[in-house]
Amino acid sequence: MRTKSAAAWAVAVLMLGAAVGGCAEQSDKGPSASGAKHTTSHREPEDKPDARVVEDDDDHTVLELSDGRQVSLRFTRRGLEAQHRRASDDAWSARKTVYETGTEPCQGIRAKAYRDTVWLAAGFGVYCRDGEEPQEVIAAVATGDLSSWTTDPTKNNLVWPKVRIRDGGARVDFVHPSWVQTTTLTWRKSSGFAEVATEYKPIHPWFVGRWRATDGSQQLTIHQVGPDRRARVVIETLTGPRCKGSATVSGIDQHDLSMSNFKLDQGTRAVNCPLDELKYDFDVKSSDGPLRLRKIGNHPKTVLTYERVG
Numbered sequence: 001m002r003t004k005s006a007a008a009w010a011v012a013v014l015m016l017g018a019a020v021g022g023c024a025e026q027s028d029k030g031p032s033a034s035g036a037k038h039t040t041s042h043r044e045p046e047d048k049p050d051a052r053v054v055e056d057d058d059d060h061t062v063l064e065l066s067d068g069r070q071v072s073l074r075f076t077r078r079g080l081e082a083q084h085r086r087a088s089d090d091a092w093s094a095r096k097t098v099y100e101t102g103t104e105p106c107q108g109i110r111a112k113a114y115r116d117t118v119w120l121a122a123g124f125g126v127y128c129r130d131g132e133e134p135q136e137v138i139a140a141v142a143t144g145d146l147s148s149w150t151t152d153p154t155k156n157n158l159v160w161p162k163v164r165i166r167d168g169g170a171r172v173d174f175v176h177p178s179w180v181q182t183t184t185l186t187w188r189k190s191s192g193f194a195e196v197a198t199e200y201k202p203i204h205p206w207f208v209g210r211w212r213a214t215d216g217s218q219q220l221t222i223h224q225v226g227p228d229r230r231a232r233v234v235i236e237t238l239t240g241p242r243c244k245g246s247a248t249v250s251g252i253d254q255h256d257l258s259m260s261n262f263k264l265d266q267g268t269r270a271v272n273c274p275l276d277e278l279k280y281d282f283d284v285k286s287s288d289g290p291l292r293l294r295k296i297g298n299h300p301k302t303v304l305t306y307e308r309v310g
Helices: 004-023
Strands: 052-056 060-064 070-076 079-085 096-100 110-114 117-124 136-143 162-166 171-177 181-188 197-200 209-213 218-223 232-237 243-250 256-267 280-284 291-295 301-308
Touching: 060 110, 070 110, 070 117, 079 117, 079 136, 096 136, 110 162, 117 162, 117 171, 136 181, 232 256
Parallel strands: none
Antiparallel strands: 052 060, 060 070, 070 079, 079 096, 110 117, 117 136, 162 171, 171 181, 181 197, 209 218, 209 301, 218 232, 232 243, 243 256, 256 280, 280 291, 291 301
C-alpha cells in the first residue's frame, strides 16, 4: 500500500515539474502563541526559475540553463550523480557524485535552476518505487561552474514539495508545508545549508486560556504555539484521583481542536485524563466559550463543558 509520504513524494515531483514547465518553453515537460512568529500574507520576493527541461524520465533529468549550459542528473547504483557541459554539442564533464547511497531511488529527480544556481531534491527508500515511503530525501545545490554540490547533511525524509529561490540565486528555500507546521531548509551561497527550521501554525485564539469543567472535575490550560513548540493543552483533575499531564494540540479551523502525544506528569490516569486522542476533540463557537469536549463520529456527543476562568 502506498503510504502518505510516498504519495506526497509523487505529488511533489509533479508539482515541481509543473513549476519548471511553466517557466520554460511550452514544449517542455516537467521533471518527474502569543509569542509565536505568525505567517503573514507578505512574502519576500522570489526569483522565477529560468531553466528548461530537455530530458526527463524516472532515473535521469537534463536541465538547460539560461546561459546555454546543461546539467545532467542521474540515479546510479551508487546514488545520484551529476555532469555538466557548456552547450548541447560539447562533451560532458566527468561524473560527480552528489549523494552516495545503496538505497533504491524513488521515481524522478526534481530539479530547477535560476541563472547559475541549480537545486534538486531526490528520494531514496527500500521498495520506494513500489509505493513505500522514502527513507532518505536529499536536497542539493550547485552554483557557478557547477563543479561541486553542497548537500543537506540531515538526510531526513521530508519530501520538500516546494522550493523557492531568492536574492538572485544566492538563497534557496526547500519547504515542506503541512496543516500543523511548515518546515524549511535554507541554503545560502555564503554559508551553505542551515539547520532545518520549523514554524508552527497557531491555533485559533478562542481556544487559548484556562478553562474549568462545569461539573468541577478538571481544568484545562491551552497554550498558543511558541517559536520552538507546538500549541499545548495541560489537563489537571480537580476531583478524584490526581492526574496532570499535557499534550500537543492542533486545529483545522476555529471550531475544532485535536490532541496528540499525551504525557502524564503527575498522579495516575483518571476519567478523561488522558482522553482517547482518536475519539475526542475540543470545540468552541465564540471568543468567550463555552468550550466543549466532544466524542467525535457521525453524531458528535458533548462529554464535558468548560467555562473560561483565565
